[in-house]
Amino acid sequence: MKLTKEEQEMLDGKYGDSVQKAMELLVAVGECYDAEELIPVASAHLSGANPISAGTGGKRLIMEMAETGRFAVPTTTNPTSLDPWAWREMGFSEALYREHAALFEAFGKMGGFLCNTCIPYLIGHAPRMREHVAWCESSAVIYANAVLGSRTNREGGPTGLAAGITGRTPAYGYHLDEKRHGNLKMIVRTELKGDTDYATLGYFVGTIAQDRVPIFTGIPHSVSRDELKCLGAALATSGSVAHYHVVGVTPEAPTEEAASGYKKISSSDTFEFNSKDLEETEESITKIEPEKVDLVVLGCPHASIDQIKNYAGAFSGKKVKNKVETWILTSNIVKKYAENVGYAKILESTGVRLVSNTCPSIMPRDFFKSRGYSALATDSSKMAYYASAVQNVLCYYGSLEKFIDAVTTEVR
Ligand code: F3S
Numbered sequence: 001m002k003l004t005k006e007e008q009e010m011l012d013g014k015y016g017d018s019v020q021k022a023m024e025l026l027v028a029v030g031e032c033y034d035a036e037e038l039i040p041v042a043s044a045h046l047s048g049a050n051p052i053s054a055g056t057g058g059k060r061l062i063m064e065m066a067e068t069g070r071f072a073v074p075t076t077t078n079p080t081s082l083d084p085w086a087w088r089e090m091g092f093s094e095a096l097y098r099e100h101a102a103l104f105e106a107f108g109k110m111g112g113f114l115c116n117t118c119i120p121y122l123i124g125h126a127p128r129m130r131e132h133v134a135w136c137e138s139s140a141v142i143y144a145n146a147v148l149g150s151r152t153n154r155e156g157g158p159t160g161l162a163a164g165i166t167g168r169t170p171a172y173g174y175h176l177d178e179k180r181h182g183n184l185k186m187i188v189r190t191e192l193k194g195d196t197d198y199a200t201l202g203y204f205v206g207t208i209a210q211d212r213v214p215i216f217t218g219i220p221h222s223v224s225r226d227e228l229k230c231l232g233a234a235l236a237t238s239g240s241v242a243h244y245h246v247v248g249v250t251p252e253a254p255t256e257e258a259a260s261g262y263k264k265i266s267s268s269d270t271f272e273f274n275s276k277d278l279e280e281t282e283e284s285i286t287k288i289e290p291e292k293v294d295l296v297v298l299g300c301p302h303a304s305i306d307q308i309k310n311y312a313g314a315f316s317g318k319k320v321k322n323k324v325e326t327w328i329l330t331s332n333i334v335k336k337y338a339e340n341v342g343y344a345k346i347l348e349s350t351g352v353r354l355v356s357n358t359c360p361s362i363m364p365r366d367f368f369k370s371r372g373y374s375a376l377a378t379d380s381s382k383m384a385y386y387a388s389a390v391q392n393v394l395c396y397y398g399s400l401e402k403f404i405d406a407v408t409t410e411v412r
Helices: 005-012 017-032 051-068 094-109 138-148 157-166 195-209 225-238 275-285 305-315 332-341 343-350 381-391 400-407
Strands: 038-040 044-046 075-077 168-170 184-188 214-217 270-273 295-298 318-320 325-330 352-356 375-378 394-397 408-410
Touching (some): 005 017, 017 038, 017 157, 017 168, 051 094, 138 225, 184 195, 195 275, 305 325, 305 400, 332 343, 375 400
Parallel strands (some): 044 075, 184 214, 325 352
Antiparallel strands (some): 318 408
16 A cells, blocks of 8 residues: 555654554555555544443553554544443443543543534534545444535444544545445335434335445435434444435435436336335334333434424423333533523423433443333334344334323323
8 A cells, every 4th residue: 555654654653652553553454445545534433432332452452542642633432331421320330430431531631522422413523525534433424425425434443543543544435436426226205204214214225225325316305414314324224334325415416327426227226115115114123012111212313403302392291101211312512402492401391311422232231121121112223223132122113203102191
């Protein structure tokens, strides 16, 4: 791989052990993928910023890197394993909190912005069109590529960390024009009403697309930012999709031809999504009746202020049933916003908890069971997938309006 003089010096150790180790990793990955060079990145977003997914090896790597390494570009962090402000009352152990705090200190020492959210793009970390970045977190990666038009591969914790420290990433995959063209067409033939329908569409398409780049037609120009967020998160869950186009909506798809790089998509790569697919996909994810639910988890990906406003409207005038714990996951920054504009107060008065900076997919395995939760309702296909897989609970999946009566009572 061709390196600049400065990159070669990084690799030779002129800038310290951490930079050298980071560069060794990036060069090895680049050679694996036949990258011809490294390219500068404008920012990094890191997963593995929690004790559970980092594991023993990951924690050691982060601590070692923090000895001499400093982030060369703005670097944010993905959710951690507990709510740093409410861990005790939510039943997390002090030992886990201490592990989390040690990682926090290490990332802080390196100059990271410890936002611990999967929606960095909604709290000020939004790269520009065509800007190269190195992001982890599949839902954020696909949003960056598809909706913002910036360029990133699906980084893992170590390569994201190395990119943050060096300000470089190998030039392969979604950094290259030709890899960004759509190669599968999905014609949407049914009306989609809200975030959950988009999450269902994404789940359906992800299983077909796997790692390809879908081009959607039939999605109206009025599709919201949150609907695109939910679509992308689901595509990256049932498949490993990292980029998509919506013709007439996303920035690299002014036309179908432009989205495909002016290559014809064959009929065998063209699919349709209709109302029956919508219904059947939602049913296939649901494994339990909403009346059996003892935990509700909303806000996956972390809720935006608009979504919190909608949730506050939906819960207003109701009270969550005693036996049901209800969480809305979000970034602490969005939570503060919700507090300032009054949505948090409405939600808290109905028994809903705004949970900051964390996610059940990286809480200790079976944490739900240890707290006595056995059945979950969610409006996110990604949360349904991970809660079943990591927390071993049965899920009801559907829009909040479909199950809110099962988990609340009316307040007179
Ligand atoms: Fe975010 Fe967790 Fe969902 S990281 S996208 S809330 S599974």
